[in-house]
Amino acid sequence: MAIRDSLKANLDVSLASSNVSVSSELPYEASGEPLYLKNMKFVYLDEDNISKTVLLNCLDNNDVIETETTVQVFLAVDAKTLPGDIDTIVANVINSRNSITNQVIRECEMTTETEADVLTYTFDYRFVTVT
């Protein structure tokens, strides 16, 4: 199961009674505008980006591999009228990193950007496993 799917399953539950919804679509661009800007108050999860690097190089080629998976999540809201529960929403999105099990590292960094009257939250998740 992709990490995106696990995150979405967790957000579906944790944001069920909030003022935002979780979209199952990817945040692609339609008419030159990303979907999360077109459909504000919808959380969009991008696909997993996976990178595998050698953590420990072994003489028998049976190397120990580190797998880093990053996922970006976007949420745009009206900057003039923020949802009343935006703090809870943000906290839930950040805490959804804890729903991904069997990871050495589970990080989430949030950044915001305001353009005109749209406030966009970007959540960068980073997960690391070692096999």
Added chain:
Amino acid sequence: MSVINVSAGSEAVLHIAAANAVTANSAVTSLVVPQMQDITINNQVGVFRFKTLDSTAESAVTIPATNQLTLNCVVDQTAFFGTGTPSDDDAKENGLFGLSKNKTQVYFNAYLNGTDSGSVYIRGTGFIAGLSPTVNMDSPVWVTPVSLEISGDIEHDLVP
């Protein structure tokens, strides 16, 4: 010139057996140490130096060598703690940890360029020591140094 290159993988190989030297010749009967990160064979020839009044430089004579094999490896549960199967050679049955704890004398073959016919290897006997498994969150798999304190001489030979 013939460089010994191990970049193809499975070229630097270490077999350990408790029963006898013949058991160490086979990957099936011996303990093959997996996931070695590095391996070093030390043949430290001892030297006794002395000065004489009729010379401006020290003289030296050799004394018996200290031989040792050291390596670092990822801790593999089976190789480290053994198979636990009594019919296996004691090295396979007890693993590196058991061999060290029980102070079992072992026979080893350290292959320099694989185990195919004609490959060169160094053999001897000794005792497993120096286990020190460690792990941390930056490198979250157990790794351990291993030293094989060699008793007596080491020999080199070709795989028949």
